[in-house]
Amino acid sequence: MSLMAMAPEVFAPDGVLARADGHFQPRDGQTQMAVAVAQTIAEGGALVVEAGTGVGKTYAYLVPALLSGERVLLSTATKALQDQLFARDLPRLAQILGLPVRMALLKGRASYLCLYRVEQARQDAQALDLGVARVLAKVEDWSHHTVSGDLAELTGLDERSPVIPLVTSTRENCLGSPCPRFRECHVHRARREALAADIVVINHHLFFADVAVRESGMAELLPTVRVVVFDEAHQINETGVQFLGTQVSTGQWMDFARDLLIAGLQHARGLADWTGLAQLVELSARDLRLAVGATALMGGSGVSGGSRLRWTDETPEGVSGAAWQAALRSLASACTQTLEALDAVSEIAPDLERLYERGSALLARLARFSGPCQADGVRWLDVGTQLRLIESPLDIADAMRTRILASPAETSQGDAWPEDTSASAGRAWIFTSATLGDDEALTWFTERTGLQDARTLRVASPFDYARQAALYVPRQLPSPVDPSHSRAVADWVASTAEPLEGRTLVLTTTLKALRSIGDALKARWQGSGTLEVLVQGEWPKRRLMERFREGASHGRPGCVLVASASFWEGFDVPGDALQLVVIDKLPFPPPGDPLVEARTQRIERAGGKAFKSYALPEAAVALKQGAGRLIRHETDRGILVVGDTRLVTMGYGKRLLAALPPMRRLESPEEFEAALLALTRPSTTDPTCP
Incomplete structure (x- = not known):
């Protein structure tokens, strides 16, 4: 029986869902969506589905995805929906359908405990604060018995807690395989499980971060799949432009200075003036932030997170050109001096080697903002408690067409999405949300994402x-x-x-x-x-x-x-x-x-x-x-x-x-x-x- 014939039987009045759940009610819209998803999986191509509230879109894409036997990547906009899919919807549906399925949950680094950084956290100046020390002690106790290392397990941990950056890693500060705790690393374990799973649940941030990382030569993060489903797809354009551009922030420089001081004193004390170098980087980062004064802020647009300043010329609007250029040169000089010191001692410890790579990357990104903005892009300053220099494409349409949706043979990288040789059809892409536009063609979504040629379907809400x-x-x-x-x-x-x-x-x-x-x-x-x-x-x-x-x-x-x-x-x-x-x-x-x-x-x-x-x-x-x-x-x-x-x-x-x-x-x-x-x-x- 074909996949398109099997899917609607599951949703029938006497189907397996009705037999397993006495509260289940067949919905024509849900069945219609499931058939469209099944057809896309069987034939390949892209499907865009707007499914109104109450349609039951989660089961409408999960049922054909599970029945297909394909390796599937499920991407959501939020960690909350990730957890719901992995902990509730997927296991329950796999049990109802009687399918043995290996499932994995994969989040970004900031969601997992870094065992090595937990060990270093007490050396940070913030740990002297009694409130921080109390939360850190709770994290340390939990770290001894957690299996997944997912911070979501720690009930009561405020997502804004200053402890989180102390006990998690970033792509910049992760030591990788030289890390002394690499074999026990929760991020590494989650990736291994994802590579072995049939169904992998991720989020949009992780997906686009992987696209960006892969192009810089880093190891591919996500497993090879033929079926990709984006739930809450209305967010992928704004998420994508964050990662497909270039960003650097004063916060990153401050973190770099902090880690430089800790690692320098721990591994190479006396071989360089680590205290002086860290202070120089920190003060230079602060001066860059101060170069954007109150006058400039008056011209910014009030948005979530702070103000955005236009940056169409060499200098951001409302900012003194002389002060801005001087602050940039000062920060670049401080970083150059630091890299010279790190270069002389980088072989002593993985921490120092990684700091050298991290500082080099920050300096390269800073240099990017000294030149003109890329064509079809936009540049601005995001001004809040820290300063972020941002250059972004206007949408993800070009990236979707040339780097994501295109087959490997059509991409310049060749290995961006390696083909599954066992699959006879092309890759299947399903994009769904309750809100994707206000017209039948869903152009609000398809134009921004380069999906004008995709098949579209609108399923109305069953609510009265x-x-x-x-x-x-x-x-x-x-x-x-x-x-x-x-x-x-x-x-x-x-x-x-x-x-x-x-x-x-x-x-x-x-x-x-x-x-x-x-x-x-x-x-x-x-x-x-x-x-x-x-x-x-x-x-x-x-x-x-x-x-x-x-x-x-x-x-x-x-x-x-x-x-x-x-x-x-x-x-x-x-x-x-x-x-x-x-x-x-x-x-x-x-x-x-x-x-x-x-x-x-x-x-x-x-x-x-x-x-x-x-x-x-x-x-x-x-x-x-x-x-x-x-x-x-x-x-x-x-x-x-x-x-x-x-x-x-x-x-x-x-x-x-x-x-x-x-x-x-x-x-x-x-x-x-x-x-x-x-x-x-x-x-x-x-x-x-x-």
Whole structure:
């Protein structure tokens, strides 16, 4: 029986899934997607599938992938979905199908404990801090009995903890095979297991990092496969451009100086002035950061993580040319002196040899930014607690066509993706997400990723949005360009969230709005115990999500969560814990962002209209992602509120409305109040949202 015939039988009303799970319900969309995936695996080529929330896309691609008997690479956007696939979905489905499958989970280096660096961590100055020392002791104790070395096992470890860089390695500081703990290395063990597995679960960051590393001559990281599946594929363009360009940061120089001091004093004390050299590198890195003064920051665009400064000429915009060039020369000189000292002692220890290679690579990257930017690329400064110098392609289309999707014979490297000689068909690529565009051809996704020739499929959500959800635009709110807009949104949320006992998620488009709305809501309920206001950045993301899902339980008040950035997607709260999603403004790309500007200019130079072909599709996809937080299950009920009157007053609002799920429209405050009242009535059987 062919793969295309086997796949739909699994999803049939009397199929193995129905027999194994009494709650399983056949969905036409899920079966349709599974057949399309099966056909692509059998014949080769590329398939792009937008599968709405509730379709069951995970099983729709896993079933044909497992039945095919092929070696499969599954890539996700988040570690959370990685863990879910590996620990829950894959083992359960393999058991139901009765297939013996070897599975492996592979993450980036920063996810694994480095045994050698744990041993060195106590020598770092940060370890003198009592809080750091306490967490480090917990990590050290765990290191003696962990098998995988995956830091996800350490419950309660804050992802922002300063201990993590002390006990993990990077590509720059890893010693490789000369490391005294190489045989026990958790990263090395994970790679070995991946090379021997049938199904390997990775993430997009790791995939594109491997593409970049392979081209620099490093050993290939990922196993040879014929079937590649990208889940949460809407993120691969922005992830890819991070790795297919060039970056160097003052943080990397500071880490280099710190490791230089530790290794120099440990292995070659007295053979060079390691303290002086480390201080010289550190001070030069700080001077480069200080060369970007407050005046330059005023011209930057506020984005997640800090400000971005345009860099179209020799010097970044708003930065003194003389100060910038002097700081670059000073840092290059400090690195050159350090390399001379390391060259004389590099054979003494692997640490010193690796530091020499690492310093050489940093110096080469710094030199790259002394010349002109590559054609069809963009360069900028990312200014935060550290300074990042970034040069990036505008999208990954060319790289996908020439370096990833192309067969080995067509690539310049020849071994980028070695052919599986046992496979009669070409490689199969499946890209899927709940949001890939706002038109039938999914051009928002396919054009940026070089997949215009791919087969596309759109599978609608099975949810009854007209009954389960409603959309409301409060017309009394001021214009989104009015300085009082964020405060007005906060006041409106405050008057609405109390009847719901919280259960409200506020998604903001900027960090400035996040702080303004968060502060206003905190002030509203401070000390009253009525509602608890959670604000992104104040707690680790995992803790925020757990507290919000708890809601008004165990004697605690209900919650309002104010969030931005990563909470627009991948935040899943089924049930009554979330019933009101408020989006403060239409999520157009920030006009002052250098990458956005460069993409806009490219379109206009080609004679296109940037707003229509870039800004509007970007906003439509982001709006669709934010709206997707509301209804996650067949019995969920809720209201989506967009605090931007342009959605209903501007002509382009029709396109944005068409991108949203088919929710019922609430046209007046009275209709909204009635719908809100209906949500306060407990109901487990009727999902109607009046």
